[in-house]
Structures are given as structure tokens and as C-alpha cells.
Amino acid sequence: MTDVDAYVARSADGPLEPGTVTRRAVGPHDVRIDISWAGICHSDIHTVRGDWGEQTYPLAVGHEIAGVVAEVGAEVTGVAVGDRVGVGCMVGSCRECDNCRAGREQYCVEGFIDTYGAVDRDGSITQGGYSAGIVVDQHFVLSLPEAIPFEKAAPLLCAGITTYSPLRRWGAGPGVRVAVVGMGGLGHMAVKLAVAMGAEVTVLSQTLGKRDDSLRYGAIDHYATSDPATFKELAGSFDLIINTVSASLDFDAYLGLLAFGGTMANVGAPPEPAPVTLFTLFTNQRSFAGSTIGGIAETQEMLEFCAEHGIAPETEVISAEQINDAWERVLKSDVRYRFVIDTSTLGQ
Numbered sequence: 001m002t003d004v005d006a007y008v009a010r011s012a013d014g015p016l017e018p019g020t021v022t023r024r025a026v027g028p029h030d031v032r033i034d035i036s037w038a039g040i041c042h043s044d045i046h047t048v049r050g051d052w053g054e055q056t057y058p059l060a061v062g063h064e065i066a067g068v069v070a071e072v073g074a075e076v077t078g079v080a081v082g083d084r085v086g087v088g089c090m091v092g093s094c095r096e097c098d099n100c101r102a103g104r105e106q107y108c109v110e111g112f113i114d115t116y117g118a119v120d121r122d123g124s125i126t127q128g129g130y131s132a133g134i135v136v137d138q139h140f141v142l143s144l145p146e147a148i149p150f151e152k153a154a155p156l157l158c159a160g161i162t163t164y165s166p167l168r169r170w171g172a173g174p175g176v177r178v179a180v181v182g183m184g185g186l187g188h189m190a191v192k193l194a195v196a197m198g199a200e201v202t203v204l205s206q207t208l209g210k211r212d213d214s215l216r217y218g219a220i221d222h223y224a225t226s227d228p229a230t231f232k233e234l235a236g237s238f239d240l241i242i243n244t245v246s247a248s249l250d251f252d253a254y255l256g257l258l259a260f261g262g263t264m265a266n267v268g269a270p271p272e273p274a275p276v277t278l279f280t281l282f283t284n285q286r287s288f289a290g291s292t293i294g295g296i297a298e299t300q301e302m303l304e305f306c307a308e309h310g311i312a313p314e315t316e317v318i319s320a321e322q323i324n325d326a327w328e329r330v331l332k333s334d335v336r337y338r339f340v341i342d343t344s345t346l347g348q
């Protein structure tokens with residue numbers, strides 16, 4: 001076991017502080033990774049603040065990890081010391097249930113093991129990417145294509161796959177009218193990915209402030225949801241809505257924007273239940289759906305798709321001491337569009 005530098009939460013409401021986390025010795029199927037970059041996902045904040053339930057502290061969060069392989073176990077194949085690799089939201093699953101066998105580890109019937117804040121097989125609490133290193137079973141290690149700039153790869157491991165998976169599942173492509181609700185870390189990736197898939201993309205944001213960016217990323221339009229006229233003008237006009245908003249919405253109002261047979265796929269994860277009026281679903285035979293991250297094979301597919309199409313997140317690189325300020329900015333929707341921590345600044 002080794003202690004590595006980290007930035008940790010010691011309570012639900014205090015600031016994150018420098019600390020360490022303990023990593024297990026490398027087992028036969030394990031890969032030890034020196035972490036270079038760690039993205040800041042809104043889920044990190046929800047988790048630490050207790051939005052989704054009580055946590056055990058101290059806790060290092062972070063599940064958008066890009067780094068370099070430092071050591072491999074005796075039975076590891078396909079990954080070598082020096083390789084650039086990634087780790088996303090999962091570090092384990094049963095590997096035997098129908099979903100695991102089908103490559104949908106994120107829907108493992110026993111529940112997948114989250115990269116942070118979950119009980120690991122040895123009974124310890126998993127610790128995430130706001131740290132200098134991590135030890136992960138090789139099955140959950142992704143290979144990073146050379147074409148993707150290193151620090152831009154990290155956000156793909158959550159924001160990228162979480163939007164890629166529902167876009168594929170609900171058929172985003174030519175002739176499909178997609179609305180992306182909320183243009184933050186996930187939302188801006190949803191726009192870029194859906195555009196690359198050939199869909200007709202519209203952004204629904206709280207204000208018009210991000211309009212230029214939406215159009216630059218290939219959206220055909222951008223509307224302000226603070227303007228009630230938006231909901232009248234766009235009624236019944238989308239085949240697929242990807243909702244990435246971290247807060248509760250008037251879900252019926254958004255469902256009213258779906259055309260016949262349309263689906264609202266939710267990935268945003270506010271703590272409250274989502275009230276929906278069934279009569280809104282009866283109209284146009286609409287579906288209200290959800291999706292969580294993506295499987296390991298699908299994540300690798302997404303990375304190759306991004307490399308092939310030249311897709312990368314917009315990132316703002318920060319040092320460890322800026323993490324608390326960055327969290328405040330995420331909470332104010334003031335990030336364009338993903339903070340990435342330079343983990344070489346941990347422990348300084």
C-alpha cells in the first residue's frame with residue numbers, strides 16, 4: 001500500500017484540502033497509473049455535498065482521469081508501462097451478470113463500483129482522481145488515442161461517454177432533431193458529439209450568453225429557457241432531448257417540446273424526484289427516460305469516435321489550490337466548459 005498526494009473533502013460542507021489517499025499494492029490484474037489530469041464533474045460536487053446520500057470522509061473525488069501507466073500486474077495484457085490511459089466513473093463490477101457480459105457494466109445487477117465514494121471489494125472506500133495516482137483493475141482502464149490532446153482526454157471519461165451513450169441509444173443521426181438542455185461540461189460534449197453524428201442540434205440554455213459557443217460547436221440554434229416564448233415556439237419540434245441540467249426543471253414544459261414518438265433522455269442528476277404529468281406523455285406518445293455513463297467497450301468506442309472526428313472538450317486547466325474556486329464557478333454555471341486539474345500541482 002502507498003499513500004499518494006490528493007485533494008480531499010473532510011466534510012459535506014467544508015472546503016477541499018490537501019491530503020493523501022492510500023492505494024493498494026498492484027495485484028495480478030491491476031494497473032497502477034500516475035495521474036496527470038483530472039476533470040471536475042458536477043457529480044463530484046453533488047457527492048461531497050451529500051446531495052445523493054451520506055458519504056464517508058475524508059474523500060477524494062474525481063472520475064475523469066487521464067494518466068500514464070507506471071506499473072502493471074503479472075497477468076495484465078494490452079496495457080504497458082508508459083501508455084497513456086484513462087479511467088472513468090467505474091473501477092469494478094461483477095463481470096458475470098447479463099449486463100456485464102453484454103458490455104453494460106454500468107448497469108451491473110450488483111451495482112458497479114464507483115471510482116470514488118463506493119465500498120470496494122476489500123471493504124475500503126474508493127478514492128478518485130483528485131490524486132497523484134490510482135490502482136485499477138485492467139478491465140476498467142481505457143486506452144487514450146494519440147490524436148486526443150492529453151489534458152482534453154480526461155473529461156471524455158465522464159462528460160463524453162455520458163452523452164455519447166444516450167445519443168447512440170436513441171439514434172442521434174442525420175434527420176434527427178436533438179435538443180441539448182444545459183450547456184455545461186456534459187451539455188457542450190452532447191452538442192459536439194450529436195453534431196458529429198449528423199443530427200440537427202439545438203441548445204436550450206438558461207440565457208443567450210453561450211449562444212456564440214453553441215453555433216461554433218455546430219448547433220443550428222440556441223434558445224433561452226428563461227424566455228417563455230421559447231416553449232411556445234419550439235412546441236413539438238424535437239425527436240430527442242438530452243437533459244444535462246444539474247437542477248430540477250419543469251419537466252412537463254420540456255416534454256412538450258417533443259414531436260411524435262420523441263424521447264427526453266435525462267442524464268442530469270438533481271437530488272429531488274422528477275415530477276411528470278402522464279398526460280404530457282400520452283400526447284405524441286412521448287418517452288421520459290434516463291441513462292447513466294456507458295460501458296467500457298462503448299467508452300473506448302467513444303474515444304475512437306472523438307479521435308476520428310477531431311472532437312475534444314473545451315477545457316480550463318487549473319492547479320490544485322484553485323479547486324475550491326472552480327467548484328464555486330461550476331455551481332454558478334460559470335465554466336467554459338470543463339475544469340481540468342493539473343495533478344502535478346498536488347502536494348506543492
Ligand code: NAP
Nearest residue numbers: 042043182183184185186205206245246247268269292293
Ligand atoms: P455543469 O457543468 O454544472 O452543467 C450543468 C448545466 O446545467 C449548467 O452549465 C447550466 O447550463 C445548466 N443549469 C445549471 N443550473 C440550472 C438551473 N437551476 N436551471 C436550469 N439550468 C441549469 O454540470 P455537468 O458536470 O455537466 O453535470 C450535469 C449533471 O449531470 C449533474 O447533475 C451531474 O451530476 C450529472 N451527471 C450524470 C451522469 C450520469 O451518468 N447520468 C454522469 C455525469 C454527470 P446553461 O448555462 O446552459 O443553462
Ligand code: ZN
Nearest residue numbers: 041043158159
Ligand atoms: Zn461525472
Ligand code: ZN
Nearest residue numbers: 094097100108
Ligand atoms: Zn454485473
